[in-house]
Amino acid sequence: MANRLVPAFLIALLLVVHAQLWFGRGSVGSVSSLxxxxxxxxxxxxxxxxxxxxxxxxxxxxxxxxxxxEEKARAELGMVKPNEVFVNITQSK
Structure with missing residues (x-):
C-alpha cells in the first residue's frame, strides 16, 4: 500500500504543477498576452x-x-508685413 501511495502523490503533485503552468496565474497564455x-x-x-x-x-x-x-502668425493667422504682397497660388487638377 505504501509503495503505491508515494507515486500516486507525486503524480498528483505533477498534475497540479502542470495545470498551474497552463491555466493558473503566470501561465503561458497569460505571459504571452502580457x-x-x-x-x-x-x-x-x-x-x-x-x-x-x-x-x-x-x-x-x-x-x-x-x-x-512670426512663422506661426503667418501660417495660422495669415500675417502679412507692411510693404509685402500676399500671393496665394492654387493648383487645379
Whole structure:
C-alpha cells in the first residue's frame, strides 16, 4: 500500500504543477498576452516621447527668438508685413 501511495502523490503533485503552468496565474497564455500588451505600450510610449520632443523644441524656439512666432502668425493667422504682397497660388487638377 505504501509503495503505491508515494507515486500516486507525486503524480498528483505533477498534475497540479502542470495545470498551474497552463491555466493558473503566470501561465503561458497569460505571459504571452502580457508581452503583447507590453509591446503595444512601448509603441505608445515612443509616439508620446516623439510628440513631447516636438513640443519641447517648439517651446524652446518660441523662447529663444521671434522667428518662430512670426512663422506661426503667418501660417495660422495669415500675417502679412507692411510693404509685402500676399500671393496665394492654387493648383487645379
Amino acid at each position: 508581452q503583447q500588451k507590453l509591446q503595444a505600450q512601448k509603441a505608445a510610449n515612443v509616439q508620446s516621447q516623439q510628440a513631447n520632443d516636438r513640443l519641447a523644441s517648439e517651446v524652446r524656439d518660441l523662447k529663444e527668438g521671434l522667428e518662430m512666432v
